[in-house]
Amino acid sequence: MLLKIKQDKEYKLKLHILQHVEFVVKLFQANNIQFFIIKGIALDKIIYNGISMRESRDIDIVVRRESMSDAIDLLLNNDYIFTTDRNGNSKSVSVGFSDIVQHEITFLNQDKTIEVELKQLLNGIFDKSFIEDCFKNIKVNEINNVLIPTLNVDYTFLVLIAYVYKDSEDIFVLNQTKLLPSGDLGLCAEANRTSDLIFGNLFHDDIVDVWKNSDTLKEIRTLIPDKLEGVCGNCLVKNICKGSCRTIALSSFGSINSANPICQKLYDENKFHLAPKCR
Numbered sequence: 366m367l368l369k370i371k372q373d374k375e376y377k378l379k380l381h382i383l384q385h386v387e388f389v390v391k392l393f394q395a396n397n398i399q400f401f402i403i404k405g406i407a408l409d410k411i412i413y414n415g416i417s418m419r420e421s422r423d424i425d426i427v428v429r430r431e432s433m434s435d436a437i438d439l440l441l442n443n444d445y446i447f448t449t450d451r452n453g454n455s456k457s458v459s460v461g462f463s464d465i466v467q468h469e470i471t472f473l474n475q476d477k478t479i480e481v482e483l484k485q486l487l488n489g490i491f492d493k494s495f496i497e498d499c500f501k502n503i504k505v506n507e508i509n510n511v512l513i514p515t516l517n518v519d520y521t522f523l524v525l526i527a528y529v530y531k532d533s534e535d536i537f538v539l540n541q542t543k544l545l546p547s548g549d550l551g552l553c554a555e556a557n558r559t560s561d562l563i564f565g566n567l568f569h570d571d572i573v574d575v576w577k578n579s580d581t582l583k584e585i586r587t588l589i590p591d592k593l594e595g596v597c598g599n600c601l602v603k604n605i606c607k608g609s610c611r612t613i614a615l616s617s618f619g620s621i622n623s624a625n626p627i628c629q630k631l632y633d634e635n636k637f638h639l640a641p642k643c644r
Contacts, residue, residue, distance in 0.1 A: 385479050387511045398436050399429040401503050403524055408516035410506045423480035430485050445472040519638045522601050553612045588622040595624025596632035601639045
């Protein structure tokens, strides 16, 4: 019962968001703004084929750099207002400027219920060639008779990975490190099967020293992602995904920088679309 109430409330909010999505899409299209929408309501459609299963409160729009100034002016001239970032720093800029320094500008609608974010780059992905690839892989999804330009499934997946790993350069190693019942610190829970995956022991070693000086962690940081092998070494998102689970790779192919076996299998079957052979 409570879940249904929550979903009904979320559905009403999403309808409100959808009205703004429709307005902005038509506004940008009428003024030849090159853009696509990511995450949010577009992701709802891709994953759940509906709009009320997950919470979201904003509209994320990627705009080509050359269209950014015009896109900002259009929103300002249609009652959207500048807001601030999460640190309270103003993102206000002069209307009509030609050289935009910020890669993300945030607005609120007039009643301050919906946030609209214009982006030149994607969080975690600062390669301009990747943005160009995104614009070549736009798919139009229909939600309640509203046509929304977004990314196809493959590129939606890439963007989601980027958002997962964007907050820390060392988050990959941090996420892979596990504390075992014995006090051992190892590469994932599979470390209890072999001492090769143990970095140190919480009861006997200084954890800061282990983090900074472990030979295994140094090896991981040196090899991943620059020296990944197989499909992972040739993958579009290796700097973001970093080959995913290194324990599976080690157990499958014998080295810490081996390819992810799942991705390698798909690649060998010509079904992996994130590496050049299948693109």
